[in-house]
Amino acid sequence: MGLGRLRDVEKKDNILAIFIVIxxxxxxxxxxxxxxxxxxxxxxxxxxxxxDSLGQSLHSASNIPIGVAYSAFHSKYNQKFRNIVxxxxxxxxxxxxxxxxxxxxxxxxxxxxxADLIVDFAERINATIHGHTLVWHSxxxxxxxxxxxxxxxxxxxxxxYVQTVVRHYKGRxxxxxxxxxxxxxxxxxxxxxxxxxxxxxxxxAFRWVREVDPDAKLYYNDYGLCDDLIKLDYVLDFxxxxxxxxxxxxxxxxxxxxxxxxxxNATLINxxxxxxxxxxxxxxxxxxxxxxxxxxxxxxxxxxxxxxxDYIEDFINIVLNYSKTTGIxxxxxxxxxxxxxxxxxLDWPLLFDESYKPKPAAFGFLNALKNN
Ligand code: G3I
Numbered sequence: 001m002g003l004g005r006l007r008d009v010e011k012k013d014n015i016l017a018i019f020i021v022i023x024x025x026x027x028x029x030x031x032x033x034x035x036x037x038x039x040x041x042x043x044x045x046x047x048x049x050x051x052d053s054l055g056q057s058l059h060s061a062s063n064i065p066i067g068v069a070y071s072a073f074h075s076k077y078n079q080k081f082r083n084i085v086x087x088x089x090x091x092x093x094x095x096x097x098x099x100x101x102x103x104x105x106x107x108x109x110x111x112x113x114x115a116d117l118i119v120d121f122a123e124r125i126n127a128t129i130h131g132h133t134l135v136w137h138s139x140x141x142x143x144x145x146x147x148x149x150x151x152x153x154x155x156x157x158x159x160x161y162v163q164t165v166v167r168h169y170k171g172r173x174x175x176x177x178x179x180x181x182x183x184x185x186x187x188x189x190x191x192x193x194x195x196x197x198x199x200x201x202x203x204x205a206f207r208w209v210r211e212v213d214p215d216a217k218l219y220y221n222d223y224g225l226c227d228d229l230i231k232l233d234y235v236l237d238f239x240x241x242x243x244x245x246x247x248x249x250x251x252x253x254x255x256x257x258x259x260x261x262x263x264x265n266a267t268l269i270n271x272x273x274x275x276x277x278x279x280x281x282x283x284x285x286x287x288x289x290x291x292x293x294x295x296x297x298x299x300x301x302x303x304x305x306x307x308x309x310d311y312i313e314d315f316i317n318i319v320l321n322y323s324k325t326t327g328i329x330x331x332x333x334x335x336x337x338x339x340x341x342x343x344x345x346l347d348w349p350l351l352f353d354e355s356y357k358p359k360p361a362a363f364g365f366l367n368a369l370k371n372n
Pocket of ligand 1: 073138
């Protein structure tokens with residue numbers, strides 16, 4: 001090989017070596033940084049050209065907000081999660097970041113960063129935010145249990161918290177779960193707030209929010225309301241008498257952590273008719289449909305996927321038949337991250353599978369949205 005040729009080969013090798021260096025040292029790390037450092041980049045990278053086998057976004061098929069519980073953890077390290085949230089949903093509910101134990105580490109100390117990131121992301125994707133939840137008996141910060149004071153002191157403590165949070169998000173959070181899970185089937189749940197303030201804490205909380213934010217829609221949220229009509233009646237009686245007393249409650253949230261065919265269609269229709277009788281708004285606030293309550297299955301069979309699809313399609317059709325249904329929120333994106341899998345349980349309760357592909361249930365959900 002002539003000297004000239006040799007130099008050409010050397011030049012090509014040098015170019016190739018420089019190219020490899022650039023890719024390995026600059027391109028790869030920066031791609032990883034963009035994706036994994038999303039939480040520090042307020043705009044959270046996601047693929048604006050994402051699409052999937054559903055052929056359209058879920059929210060494009062509905063004139064009411066179609067939402068999802070937004071996990072700060074999964075959003076930080078999982079672009080598939082962010083792609084689906086940004087494409088399919090136009091309402092976000094922070095799964096945990098707006099709960100008391102996350103926002104209120106000390107009596108006069110508030111921690112806004114994680115929740116603020118979720119609100120920033122929602123605004124970037126033109127989604128509304130449903131605040132979850134101002135007053136709940138779970139995820140109360142430990143320091144609260146060692147607080148001591150009179151009933152009035154406790155009232156002021158809770159009022160200060162509620163109004164500080166609502167003031168911080170005023171104009172950015174369009175609706176709130178003001179109080180969550182305050183009832184058992186036949187009476188008030190014995191929570192720290194019930195114990196320290198008495199049953200008035202529920203009405204107080206709604207009034208405190210309304211004093212700060214005249215526009216946000218205010219909901220009472222609970223589980224077991226679409227399948228346990230005894231509990232539902234007790235809650236609706238309380239809501240009805242509260243509204244008659246001038247308490248600013250706009251609607252009720254059915255969490256709807258249900259299993260397939262429970263509630264059956266007749267029970268669900270019955271439950272919604274009872275809400276209709278009060279003429280208040282209804283949100284399906286935390287929808288997931290368990291398929292393996294008895295632990296009989298170790299794989300998600302085709303039969304199970306079809307059962308779930310048909311059940312979800314019926315469920316959404318019935319829910320959308322009520323004119324005052326104001327939103328439907330899934331409690332997570334993929335089966336892989338469902339709270340139902342905490343503690344090692346195996347279930348497939350959501351619309352997207354472990355690889356974030358739409359399941360038949362997603363097609364059933366979309367069919368129902370398109371039919372209404
Ligand atoms: O953030 C901490 C982390 O720092 C720590 O290392 C880790 C291990 O202790 O815990 C993390 O907090 C966990 C949190 O989820 C965030 O991942 C809590 O332990 C865990 O209990 C919490 O679970 C949440 C649960 O509410 C709390 O009760 C679930 O994600 C959430 O899906 C679930 O959602 C509730 C609704 O808010 C109300 N309706 C019922 C629904 C299901 O329980």
